[in-house]
Amino acid sequence: MTNIWFDVAEVSVGQHWYWQLGGYSLHGQVLITSWIVVAVIGVICLLGTQNLQPVSGGSAATAPKGLQNLTEYITEFIRDLAKTQIGEEDYLKWVPFLGTIFLFIFVSNWSGALIPWRILELPNGELAAPTNDINTTVALALLTSIAYFYAGISKKGLGYFKRYISPAAFLLPINILEDLTKPLSLSFRLFGNILADELVVGVLVSLVPLVVPIPIMLLGLFTSAIQALVFATLAGAYIGESVEDHH
Amino acid sequence: MQALAQARPAAAFTAARQAARRPVVCAVQAPKAAQKLPAMVKPAALTALANVIASLPAHAETGKIFDFNLTMPVMAGEFLLLMVFLDKFWFGPVGATLDARDAELRAKLALVKDNGSAVAQLQAEAERLISEARAAAQKQVAEAKAAVAAECAKELAEAKAKVDAELAKALATFQAEKDAAMKGLGSQVESLSADILGRVLPEGVRV
Numbered sequence: 001m002t003n004i005w006f007d008v009a010e011v012s013v014g015q016h017w018y019w020q021l022g023g024y025s026l027h028g029q030v031l032i033t034s035w036i037v038v039a040v041i042g043v044i045c046l047l048g049t050q051n052l053q054p055v056s057g058g059s060a061a062t063a064p065k066g067l068q069n070l071t072e073y074i075t076e077f078i079r080d081l082a083k084t085q086i087g088e089e090d091y092l093k094w095v096p097f098l099g100t101i102f103l104f105i106f107v108s109n110w111s112g113a114l115i116p117w118r119i120l121e122l123p124n125g126e127l128a129a130p131t132n133d134i135n136t137t138v139a140l141a142l143l144t145s146i147a148y149f150y151a152g153i154s155k156k157g158l159g160y161f162k163r164y165i166s167p168a169a170f171l172l173p174i175n176i177l178e179d180l181t182k183p184l185s186l187s188f189r190l191f192g193n194i195l196a197d198e199l200v201v202g203v204l205v206s207l208v209p210l211v212v213p214i215p216i217m218l219l220g221l222f223t224s225a226i227q228a229l230v231f232a233t234l235a236g237a238y239i240g241e242s243v244e245d246h247h
Numbered sequence: 248m249q250a251l252a253q254a255r256p257a258a259a260f261t262a263a264r265q266a267a268r269r270p271v272v273c274a275v276q277a278p279k280a281a282q283k284l285p286a287m288v289k290p291a292a293l294t295a296l297a298n299v300i301a302s303l304p305a306h307a308e309t310g311k312i313f314d315f316n317l318t319m320p321v322m323a324g325e326f327l328l329l330m331v332f333l334d335k336f337w338f339g340p341v342g343a344t345l346d347a348r349d350a351e352l353r354a355k356l357a358l359v360k361d362n363g364s365a366v367a368q369l370q371a372e373a374e375r376l377i378s379e380a381r382a383a384a385q386k387q388v389a390e391a392k393a394a395v396a397a398e399c400a401k402e403l404a405e406a407k408a409k410v411d412a413e414l415a416k417a418l419a420t421f422q423a424e425k426d427a428a429m430k431g432l433g434s435q436v437e438s439l440s441a442d443i444l445g446r447v448l449p450e451g452v453r454v
Contacts, residue, residue: 013312052341
């Protein structure tokens with residue numbers, strides 16, 4: 001006997017397609033979509049950076065064409081973001097990290113919103129954006145924590161830890177707490193937004209399959225882009241905070 | 248969902264069936280008990296059926312949203328690999344291209360600024376040439392004016408001298424004529440006065 005309520009509303013939350021690797025389990029559906037996302041970014045990268053035109057002579061014949069404009073635009077965008085968050089002095093070496101964060105989250109989120117993953121049936125769970133899984137967002141958030149610790153310590157040495165007792169020593173517990181809340185808020189913000197968006201769209205589609213979900217889907221596209229920007233900006237801000245000079 | 252149900256372990260099915268049996272029995276018995284009260288049969292039966300369905304198990308086991316496992320380190324590794332790849336093939340080369348273009352544009356701008364100073368130099372030179380030419384022209388005009396004036400003065404002097412000479416000559420002639428006339432007049436006066444005296448005085452009186 002099966003439950004017909006669940007046949008009508010096809011929304012599955014927290015269902016995973018478990019793979020086993022050396023006694024540990026993996027979420028197969030997350031890995032599959034993340035590979036697709038990485039492949040998409042890689043293809044854009046390779047297509048957009050082959051035969052780079054430096055525009056010498058300033059003539060239209062040597063101007064950048066096609067995807068080079070996209071890669072240049074994104075690079076400049078990330079550089080600007082890094083420059084405003086980290087500062088003129090140190091920003092350049094953090095561009096790859098922030099750029100990868102932005103691109104990975106952005107393409108992940110939009111893949112969840114644009115690619116009809118649901119038509120591919122899995123043994124359990126369903127394909128969705130990789131950022132729909134808490135493991136992905138926590139991995140990104142922890143990498144961000146490691147990044148800003150590395151940035152601070154590599155610039156100031158052990159003097160970095162002075163920030164825990166500034167501006168006053170009694171703030172030590174709060175300053176330590178901050179290091180815990182930063183990855184927590186980063187990961188839960190992204191995870192919650194993407195999961196909620198997919199759930200809302202899923203429920204609406206199961207209730208009214210036509211037209212009505214479209215505004216929510218468009219809103220979802222917007223939210224997805226904003227979340228990628230927010231994550232990259234906050235990561236930059238955290239790194240900038242740990243490399244800034246206290247006088 | 249059908250696929251999900253098939254993939255589920257058979258044990259869960261049997262457990263679910265046992266759990267579901269009790270409400271089903273109740274639902275089957277409910278219409279019999281309500282035969283005496285036909286008006287209440289329909290809502291009661293519907294409620295019972297809904298309860299029965301709701302008490303059935305879901306297809307899949309309870310979802311695990313916060314299910315941390317090996318996926319997390321694997322995703323972190325994937326991300327780091329992607330970062331290295333993008334650094335090598337995207338942000339590195341494209342950044343170098345942007346920097347090169349920036350440097351080129353800066354060099355061109357600097358060149359244009361130098362051109363500006365050259366233009367200023369040329370302009371100053373042109374102004375100098377123009378003022379020199381103007382001075383030379385003024386000098387020439389002044390010289391020409393002076394020459395003309397000198398010639399005029401010379402001619403004027405010549406004409407004046409000629410006129411003066413003629414005047415002096417005319418005056419001299421006039422004086423000579425006057426003198427001659429005066430001299431003639433004197434002798435005439437003498438003869439006249441003698442004549443008058445001869446007529447007025449009686450004969451024989453000598454002056």
